[in-house]
Amino acid sequence: MNLNEENPPMAHTHTVNYSILGVPGAVLSYLVPGLGQIIQGRISKGLLFFFCINGLFYYGLALGQWKNVYLPHANNLPPMSLPLNQKVPNCLSYRLQYVGQFWVGISAWPAIYQHFNYDEDSDPPPDPYLGKYQRTPPETELNLLQNRSDRSWDLGWVYTVIAGVLNIMVIYDALMGPVMLIPEKQKPQPPKDLN
Template sequence: MSTRAPQEHPVSLLGGVLSYLVPGLGQIVQGRIGKGLLFMVSLLGLFHLGQAMGDWKNVYIPITAGAREDERFFEPKNQSRSERFANLHHNLYQRWQYLGQFWIGIAAWPALWQYFDMPVPADESQRFWRNLQRAPSEAEINNFWVNSDKTPDLGWIYTVIAGVLNILVIYDAYAGPAHPGDPREPKKDKQPQETAA
């Protein structure tokens, strides 16, 4: 009688990196297409739903560290990229949610793009892309939160949940599932004892 042995999953750094970039991509490349699509649709859907619930203003890195106190109510966007890089940990401390959102991969990179003041479309017709994951001004934040219900609050929680769940997905792509076989099946190492004739 043969029992189905659990399939050993080789460690795959490429799978882990791909699943970081796009949730589920590592699993798809490894041939676990159904699981990969489940991760991709679920996590990217959850992340973007969360952003939409927060009016696309809840994934960003603020620029507060290094700014003078009176500048914080305006736009302290006059820092150089190297200054922003040096202040990144201070700014992430002000907006710790991004540390969870970051793990969703490329979908959270526009916040870094905006933080480092990289070029964005100047055209007014592409306003959505120009402002995607840009840190809103203090006045914008106050105006939005005062005039909204609890939905935006739930929105940023969705984005953080999606990012943190993707850490599990990255690990699954890197090292395989936590239980490669069926825990209900008998273990292989139990050999029947030989009886002396």
Template sequence: MADEPSTSSEDRFAPVQVDLKNPELALLLAWLLPGAGHLYQGRTGKGILFMVCILFTFFVGLSMGGGRVVYARWDMSEKRLPYLCQIGVGLPAAPALYQAYLVKERKPPVEIFGVPLMAPPINDHELGQLHRDYGFRFEMGTLYTMVAGLLNVLVIFDAYAGPVFVVPEKEKKRRLRESKENPPPADGDTADEKTDEKTDATATADN
């Protein structure tokens, strides 16, 4: 009797059932604060990991540019496309919207420790001065905060739809090879087996 193929490898790659609770609420929480959606679902390890890594990346980038690399501005002088990525971290980037409103209304932006945190430059001259003051750190800070926002988009998707399970290519080939070596019985074979069983049963009854 031939040995049956082991299913331990298949079990190892089998999807795990995850209780997503209310996916829509988890999505909202994950956007408001990175990792919050996973904490709500009870996926504590992932939640803490995402929260620490994404917020650390965001605030390191923010500090590189003196708190000015994250700002919202959409007018004829500048369309701040990086902010579309930065807002992916949710509430940590939200003050930029209020600061942009104040500047648009020609009101002084809110200052924290003397720094107009996340306030957009009033004009091109101020923007140029920021680049001169911080040099390459201004661009690197912008990049870091953008990456943090984009990473949280993936976290939001994971909180809403659950983890994605990928079967390695090597495992796919192994399963294909085993299916060829041990093909399932065809419909005709099954019918023949049933006919043989019925014939045997009839012969036994006659005896």
């Protein structure tokens, strides 16, 4: 019995040609969570991803008083290396959270813009468009946020990282379709021993 002919394991409700719409869908779902699913015709699912992931990201951002998504220069700190002696840029090694936050898409890009245009050590003026949004807060402010608040600043960055990591699954869904397990009865049976 040919499993793929009679019992297709990926029997989607919507028929999406992932070989054509997969890559553009994944790129769009990275930029704006759920947008890839929307262009693939899975509109309700795309809207679910859009509201859930953006909601979680901005909820976390608000919990952290809009100051827990940033990419520091960390110029004055010693460089760190991975176990295999590979160098990691200071901006990532001292703010590993951004590696997770990055995957939420455009919503996390202001941090990159602020990183490349302003150095927090020189106390630069606010950006004409973004102000100090997603800019590295001064050390004294960070200490106050971490020590005097009710831990919601830390809780906030956890929410933003989870939003980014969840969006990786959304990107995969846009690229390849939903990851459905093959039901037990449809699994291919091992060949019987004829001896």
